[in-house]
Each structure stands twice: as structure tokens, then as C-alpha cells.
Amino acid sequence: MSPDDSFRRHRAIDVRIPRETSSDPHTPLGAGPEFDAIRRMLERWGPRARRVGDDAAVIRSISEHPIVVSTDTSVENVHFHRDWLSSEEIGYRATAAALSDLAAMGARPLGIVVSLTVPGSWRSEFDGLTDGIGNAAASVGASILGGDTTRGSELSLTITVLGTAHTVLLRSSAKPGDNVYVTGRLGGPLAALRDLQSGRNPSAENRQRFVAPVPRIEEAVWLGENGATSAIDISDGLAAELGHLAAASRVRITVRLENLPVVEGSSPLDAAGSGEEYELVVTSPSAIDTREFAKKFNLELTKIGDVASGAGVVMTLNGEPAALPPGYLHFTE
Amino acid sequence: MSPDDSFRRHRAIDVRIPRETSSDPHTPLGAGPEFDAIRRMLERWGPRARRVGDDAAVIRSISEHPIVVSTDTSVENVHFHRDWLSSEEIGYRATAAALSDLAAMGARPLGIVVSLTVPGSWRSEFDGLTDGIGNAAASVGASILGGDTTRGSELSLTITVLGTAHTVLLRSSAKPGDNVYVTGRLGGPLAALRDLQSGRNPSAENRQRFVAPVPRIEEAVWLGENGATSAIDISDGLAAELGHLAAASRVRITVRLENLPVVEGSSPLDAAGSGEEYELVVTSPSAIDTREFAKKFNLELTKIGDVASGAGVVMTLNGEPAALPPGYLHFTE
Numbered sequence A, B: 001m002s003p004d005d006s007f008r009r010h011r012a013i014d015v016r017i018p019r020e021t022s023s024d025p026h027t028p029l030g031a032g033p034e035f036d037a038i039r040r041m042l043e044r045w046g047p048r049a050r051r052v053g054d055d056a057a058v059i060r061s062i063s064e065h066p067i068v069v070s071t072d073t074s075v076e077n078v079h080f081h082r083d084w085l086s087s088e089e090i091g092y093r094a095t096a097a098a099l100s101d102l103a104a105m106g107a108r109p110l111g112i113v114v115s116l117t118v119p120g121s122w123r124s125e126f127d128g129l130t131d132g133i134g135n136a137a138a139s140v141g142a143s144i145l146g147g148d149t150t151r152g153s154e155l156s157l158t159i160t161v162l163g164t165a166h167t168v169l170l171r172s173s174a175k176p177g178d179n180v181y182v183t184g185r186l187g188g189p190l191a192a193l194r195d196l197q198s199g200r201n202p203s204a205e206n207r208q209r210f211v212a213p214v215p216r217i218e219e220a221v222w223l224g225e226n227g228a229t230s231a232i233d234i235s236d237g238l239a240a241e242l243g244h245l246a247a248a249s250r251v252r253i254t255v256r257l258e259n260l261p262v263v264e265g266s267s268p269l270d271a272a273g274s275g276e277e278y279e280l281v282v283t284s285p286s287a288i289d290t291r292e293f294a295k296k297f298n299l300e301l302t303k304i305g306d307v308a309s310g311a312g313v314v315m316t317l318n319g320e321p322a323a324l325p326p327g328y329l330h331f332t333e
Helices: A033-048 A087-104 A120-139 A188-197 A204-211 A217-225 A238-249 A268-273 A290-297 B033-048 B087-104 B120-139 B188-197 B204-211 B217-225 B238-249 B268-273 B290-297
Strands: A006-014 A052-054 A057-060 A067-075 A108-117 A143-150 A156-164 A179-183 A230-233 A252-256 A280-284 A301-308 A312-317 B006-014 B052-054 B057-060 B067-075 B108-117 B143-150 B156-164 B179-183 B230-233 B252-256 B280-284 B301-308 B312-317
Touching: A033 A120, A033 A143, A052 A057, A052 A143, A057 A108, A057 A143, A067 A087, A067 B108, A067 B143, A067 B156, A087 A108, A087 A120, A087 A156, A087 A204, A087 A217, A087 A230, A108 A120, A108 A217, A108 B067, A108 B156, A120 A143, A120 A156, A143 B067, A156 B067, A156 B108, A156 B156, A188 A204, A188 A268, A217 A230, A217 A280, A217 A290, A230 A238, A238 A252, A238 A268, A238 A280, A238 A312, A268 A312, A290 A301, B033 B120, B033 B143, B052 B057, B052 B143, B057 B108, B057 B143, B067 B087, B087 B108, B087 B120, B087 B156, B087 B204, B087 B217, B087 B230, B108 B120, B108 B217, B120 B143, B120 B156, B188 B204, B188 B268, B217 B230, B217 B280, B217 B290, B230 B238, B238 B252, B238 B268, B238 B280, B238 B312, B268 B312, B290 B301
Parallel strands: A006 A057, A108 A143, A252 A312, B006 B057, B108 B143, B252 B312
Antiparallel strands: A006 A052, A006 A143, A057 B067, A067 A156, A067 B057, A108 A156, A179 A280, A179 A301, A230 A280, A252 A301, B006 B052, B006 B143, B067 B156, B108 B156, B179 B280, B179 B301, B230 B280, B252 B301
């Protein structure tokens, strides 16, 4: 990349045409260093990006299902530290975090649009960032539709995700009497963050949970097909997300913390305050077959509480009211 | 905004439901300073933003036409200087520039998604930025679908735009024999930029062209309905954009610079190198009624050249080959 890049190249996709039938995957680009940078990105992304090169991407959806769109920005020293993550991990993590919002809506990805602000000191890491973005997109079958790259004084990644949902899972659909479930085991990212902040090496498992979150796309679609009516993904910590869900649905949510599935070495309180988990919380009026879910996705699904009329979140630990200590959130706070 | 905001709130729209029928326009938000900031933005945006508050926006399009998506980032000291523009102008300009990409595709806006990175030194300008974004969106009837806001060390605005197009105008559709047209008069932004860089006051007209670009949305739709088959918007300067168009369509474009419509005081060469115009260049196999266009939109449409087989851009001035001096581009380069 040259220091004065400012480009935006987009892709036109037509989901009616199989990928293999297109002989020229992209719109031919003009000359210049900015286009050399795009060509380099496209080369690294390979078939993950296609028909880039116009003013905007065109999505000719054959689906009658709603389109879902969300955007998520990751900024150096706000959302990540250079010392903690490789450039590929930074790209992967920013992209996976954005894609997790599609899971929270019960949507499968159509594709992503990538905006990168890259300072001179990061230029040598451009390929790593590119690879991480491409790998995260590929992990859930999302195409790269296009984007914009510019210089700036701090590294910043804004990933906009588009998807379609058969069953849209809103935050506002929880009803009194619903069951509350969470996917996976919580606490890993907070444990990793504490270790990193203290100069210790996190366990491999906790580090993986922190650097490579998994957007629970197929899990969310299955949950929507099997009774779930509302969902949210855990970016700010379980307790905070339950608060958002309760506010949006105008209900009270009660959680028994002793039922929380936690990673080894994590307490229930830690797990409830651990951010950037990107696991899902869903509510369902009917009981969901957690065993079938676990078998299908090799991932736990645990009932952790109930929805009642009222407002707010009530957490108990072994029958006693529990409150999270302040400051139990994630790196961005 | 608190210094540690990091939120994302989105809107669900259903274009089948008239706006007036919704009694509660947004999903209820939880407590906390970040949500206070969102509430403040939503209050300022009023009916321009609706159903914000979920993990993602939901677009239930009744249209069978393709969805078009593009993203555009504006960074302080790369795309604008604080001394030159008010905060409202910065928000307006970034949003209008992004929306111009919809025009370049012949698309009408569905809505925009806003990602803001706001340093502490800009926090007092938050309302102005919000207003500018809202006003630019409203200028073309685009709803604000949601977004993400975070702190950071430099002000950055990433505006992602979504639209639908009946007739998609690609860069790659120009054919030998086509006519080449441009909307409006060129040269204003470059003249304003030169004045600003030299510490002079630009003329009111030139300043307006620089700070408040007009996305030519309805003009583009009309052009698509009246014969235009390819289009590009002028962000990097006419000469550069013609190069992109020629490369994408694998054609040669010839332009007679003496035919360029220029603002008062601008030379044809200046006008051909003036960036951030956000006027449209279109090609059409048939002649377009420029008089009807001018009458309908109170804006000039001028035939400036032709498409031939071959490659690249040939510009002549009074019959002699003309070349732009280097450095004739826009602020970002």
C-alpha cells in the first residue's frame, strides 16, 4: 500500500449464478498503487472475494427473507493491543465479532464489506490483516463484497455484515414464561484478558476463546427453527446482555449463576462478567432439546434462567442475590 | 458520550409498514452512558432513524430489485481538516460522499449504517456530527438503520449505504459507440481546496460544492431509465474516473476538454482534475435528451466525449492532446 491510498472496490454477486461459471471474477481495475493494493488483497482472498471493482456491490437475492445488516468497528488500543495479537488474529477477531451479530439475529451471512484505516507503521502487516479477515469470512461462508481502505494515524477495522434470516431473532421478543439458554462455556476471554494485562501467558484454550471467537451462525439458525424467539450475542458480558434483552423485551430475566457453564478455572461471577465471548443467549417459550443441540454442534446449550414479567435482571448464586463487581466488563470498557 | 463508549444499535425496518403506524419507533435500550449517547443521537435524528436497538437492522424489502451496498470512510487530516469544516459539515460531507456511490450504481437509498470513532477532543462536537449525518441522509430520503460508535485517537466516520436499483449502472457496461455525459459543472471543489490550503476564503459557490456534495440519486435513476448503461461518480477527478470506467469496460474513452462544463474561474484542465465533485459520468448507446434532464433537475447534463474500442483515456483540448499535470487530484491524495 502506498501512504495515500483511498479506494473502494466492491463486488457484484448474483446468487443465482454458481461461482464456477464466472470466468472473470472481478471488474477490471485501473492503474495506480491503490489498485495494486486491491489486487494484492483480491489475490490473497481468492474465491472468497468476487466481482469486486464497482462503486458498490450488487446483491441479487433470490430469497424473500429479510436482509439483515450490522456494522462493528475495532480500533487499536481500544479493542485490541498490538502486543497481544498477530495481525492475522486482529483481522480475524474483528471480522468474527462483526459476523456474530448476524448469529444474534438468526441470520446466515450474504457477505461482508471491509473498511480498513491503516497507518504507515502497520503497512507491513497488511497481508496478515487481509488473511485474517478472509479466514474469518470463510469460516462461516461469507463472501467479501468490497470495501474501502484509507490511511490514518491508528489502525481501525470496520466490518459491515449482511445476511438473510428465515426466522429473525430480535432482542424484543422475550416473553414471561420463556426459558433462557446460553451456548458454550463462558469465562475464557476474561481469563485471557486478565493474563494478558498482567503479562502472563493465557492458557491455550482461553487465548483461543479471546483471539478467535466463533460466530454461532448455524447454531442460531437451528435455535430459531427449534423454538427460540429472541437472541443476543455476548459482547459486553452475559449480565450486560441480559440487561439489554430485558429492556428491549420489557421483561425481567432471572438467572441462577450456579447453572452457568464456565471454563476451567472461571467462577460463575467471572463468567457472567466476561465480555467478547460471542456466545449466544436465546429465549424460548418451549423447552429446547439441549442434548440434540450438543450432539449436532459439539457445543453445550444450557438453560440458565427464566423470563418473568417485570423489569431488569436478577441473578442468584445458590439462592442468594448476586451482584457483579464493577469493572467486570471487557477490554473496550 | 463517555470516553469508553462502544456500542452498536441497529434498526429494523419493514418497508411494507408505513412509518406513521409504529407507536414505538425503537427497541427500548438499557441503562448506561453509551445508551444515553444513542438516545441523544436518536432524539436528534427523530424520524430519520427508526427501530434502532437490535444487534442488526432488518430490511424486509418488498422489491425484487437487487440490493446495492457500499462503504466509505472519512478520516480527519486525510479526508478533511477541522479548521476548514464545521462538525455538521464533516458529518454531512462524509455521508453525502458515501451516498453518492448509490447514485453511481443507479440505486435509490434504503438506508445507511453509521460507524463513528470519536476522540475525546471531538466529544463536544458529537451533536454537530450527528446532525450533519442526519441531514445528509434526509436530503435523499435515506433512513438511518443503526451503527457503532467507539472512542479512538482520531475522528473517523465510516458510512455504509444500502439501496435498491431497478436498472443497475455498472462501470463495466460502456460499449464502443456510446456517448459520454457528465452532470453539473466541474472545478468547484478543487478551487475551494486550493483556496483553503492557501489560507484564502473560497467563493461561497465553490465552498458549497466542497463541503456539501449532492448525491445525484434521482438524476441517476432517470438516466438509467433514459438510456444510460454505465456510470461512475467523480470522487477522484474526472480524468481518473474515466480511467476506471475505461479499464472496467475494456474500452477507450475520448474526451474533448473544451466541452467540459466548468464553474466560473476554472479551466477545463482544472475541472478534469478536480476531485470530490460527486457529479456523475454516464455512458449511453443512444443520445440522452440533455435539455429535458436540465429542465427536470435544474442541473446541466453535457456530452463530453465518446467511447471507442481500445483502452485508456484520450483527452484533447481544441484538437491537441492534453495531459493533466501530476498532483491534480483531491485532498486525500
